[in-house]
Amino acid sequence: MESSDSNVDIEDLQRRFLECPVCFNLFNNNDRHPRVLPCLHSYCYVCLQQLIQESQFNCPLCKSDFYVNNINVDLFPKDNTRRDLLDFVRAGGDTSVIQCEECRNDRAISRCKDCHKFICRTCCTAHETMQTFHGHSVFGLDDFQLSMDQVPKFRHSLMCKKHPKYELNFFCDGPECQKPICLTCCLCFHTNRPENNQNHITREIEAVYHEKVEKMQNKKVKINKTEQELVVLSKNINEQIDKLALNNENITQEIEAIFGVAADMLQRRKDALIATAEKLKTDKETLLIKQEIEVKSSISTIRDACTFIDQTIASENQPAFILLSETISDRLGYLQDTHYDKQPRDSNLILFSKTNLGADFQRFVDSVGNISSSVAYGPNTKLTYPLEIEKGKEFEMMIEFFNYDNGQIEDEMTVTAIFFETPESSLTSIGELSFSHRGNGKYQTSSIITDTSITKLTKMIVQTNSEDFYTVDLEIAVSKGLEEDYAKDLIY
Numbered sequence: 001m002e003s004s005d006s007n008v009d010i011e012d013l014q015r016r017f018l019e020c021p022v023c024f025n026l027f028n029n030n031d032r033h034p035r036v037l038p039c040l041h042s043y044c045y046v047c048l049q050q051l052i053q054e055s056q057f058n059c060p061l062c063k064s065d066f067y068v069n070n071i072n073v074d075l076f077p078k079d080n081t082r083r084d085l086l087d088f089v090r091a092g093g094d095t096s097v098i099q100c101e102e103c104r105n106d107r108a109i110s111r112c113k114d115c116h117k118f119i120c121r122t123c124c125t126a127h128e129t130m131q132t133f134h135g136h137s138v139f140g141l142d143d144f145q146l147s148m149d150q151v152p153k154f155r156h157s158l159m160c161k162k163h164p165k166y167e168l169n170f171f172c173d174g175p176e177c178q179k180p181i182c183l184t185c186c187l188c189f190h191t192n193r194p195e196n197n198q199n200h201i202t203r204e205i206e207a208v209y210h211e212k213v214e215k216m217q218n219k220k221v222k223i224n225k226t227e228q229e230l231v232v233l234s235k236n237i238n239e240q241i242d243k244l245a246l247n248n249e250n251i252t253q254e255i256e257a258i259f260g261v262a263a264d265m266l267q268r269r270k271d272a273l274i275a276t277a278e279k280l281k282t283d284k285e286t287l288l289i290k291q292e293i294e295v296k297s298s299i300s301t302i303r304d305a306c307t308f309i310d311q312t313i314a315s316e317n318q319p320a321f322i323l324l325s326e327t328i329s330d331r332l333g334y335l336q337d338t339h340y341d342k343q344p345r346d347s348n349l350i351l352f353s354k355t356n357l358g359a360d361f362q363r364f365v366d367s368v369g370n371i372s373s374s375v376a377y378g379p380n381t382k383l384t385y386p387l388e389i390e391k392g393k394e395f396e397m398m399i400e401f402f403n404y405d406n407g408q409i410e411d412e413m414t415v416t417a418i419f420f421e422t423p424e425s426s427l428t429s430i431g432e433l434s435f436s437h438r439g440n441g442k443y444q445t446s447s448i449i450t451d452t453s454i455t456k457l458t459k460m461i462v463q464t465n466s467e468d469f470y471t472v473d474l475e476i477a478v479s480k481g482l483e484e485d486y487a488k489d490l491i492y
């Protein structure tokens, strides 16, 4: 019977508070009663005994390390609120399986707040008629609303171990007691009699309860604030992770684009070189082929002349030969005087000089573009600055960046700082300084303040790679001192 207006998730409640996370048994008030570790995780007594075999042990849920003296499980407090919660959950579930806890003869239909028991119809009637139960508050399970404000109806009272008839209705606030006690304990052991030998302060438990709840609530408010800050941080971290992916994607695209263009340039240069070589080859080839044709023609002419001579001599016709001999001789003389090339008019030389290629080109390519970032962590920034600056006199400032675990920063960044003054109520920017890299995350600057209206520096925003990185509150007084001295110097 889950009511719609309540936010009670029985299964969740049961899993988180009512069963042992090791054996999954429901907690009870006997061997499987819940004990709470300092990390606020609870285990049943049986499991905890098995868990603590050595004085050093780990919480199975959160792995926290604990040390326990003499392997004594009883040093961890028992959580009695679980009994109340368990009965609350039982009343909110299937009530037909709940037995009367008074007579154990019938199924329970009601609950008595004073007996801390589920009771049957018969016992209910007994409550109405018998004097023993006079004043007991009984409510039916049928119209029970499952809502967290109903849990107090299931509160069990805690009885004194020494005096089982008495509830723990008092508290001893003595420095060595600090525990709930019963009335008898109050009167016998926690009074400041000589034989009790201790400083006892007995108080009503209710006042102590409200006091402790209030203190706890105040602490909870504080830790809730911390939690909220961590939620914001977690969101911020996730934003960083998302932006990181986006950044990387953009950079990859940019690199692809730029290198695409660069690859085109290289391709064009390659094509131009090949074309130039090709043209050179064609020109040279044309020249050489033309020469070769001329040379072949010369060879042929000479061979024709020689063949003619051979033929005129062959018949041994003396007068005929003599009639031709002058013409032949002129021809040979002409051929002999003709100028012939002695060597090819061009060479095979086409030179590809690899200027800037090889090692140079490798160096150039390696220097193309640069991927950089900063692992500097704001809170670890160290700033060295003077507490007082004299106008007109040079002063120095040093910023040292570290990563989140105080490691040195290798990458170089551009570092600037904007300074602020707080005249009366408003914050005014009074200038910007650039810092020079001095290695290992150290940056230094030196400057002079000449503006006579500035009296102090109260804030500085450090920027790395043009982005706000860290804000530092300063307390630097700007004194006029030197100006007067300076003036005196000039007079002398």
Ligand SMILES: [Zn+2]
Binding pocket: 020, 021, 022, 023, 024, 025, 043, 044, 045, 046, 047, 048
């Ligand atoms: Zn267990």
Ligand SMILES: [Zn+2]
Binding pocket: 037, 039, 040, 041, 059, 060, 061, 062, 063, 064
């Ligand atoms: Zn734990």
Ligand SMILES: [Zn+2]
Binding pocket: 100, 101, 102, 103, 104, 105, 106, 119, 120, 121, 122, 123, 124
């Ligand atoms: Zn009964």
Ligand SMILES: [Zn+2]
Binding pocket: 112, 113, 114, 115, 116, 127, 133, 136, 137
């Ligand atoms: Zn009762």
Ligand SMILES: [Zn+2]
Binding pocket: 160, 161, 162, 163, 166, 181, 182, 183, 184, 185, 186
């Ligand atoms: Zn007692």
Ligand SMILES: [Zn+2]
Binding pocket: 172, 173, 174, 177, 178, 189, 190, 199, 200, 201
């Ligand atoms: Zn005491």
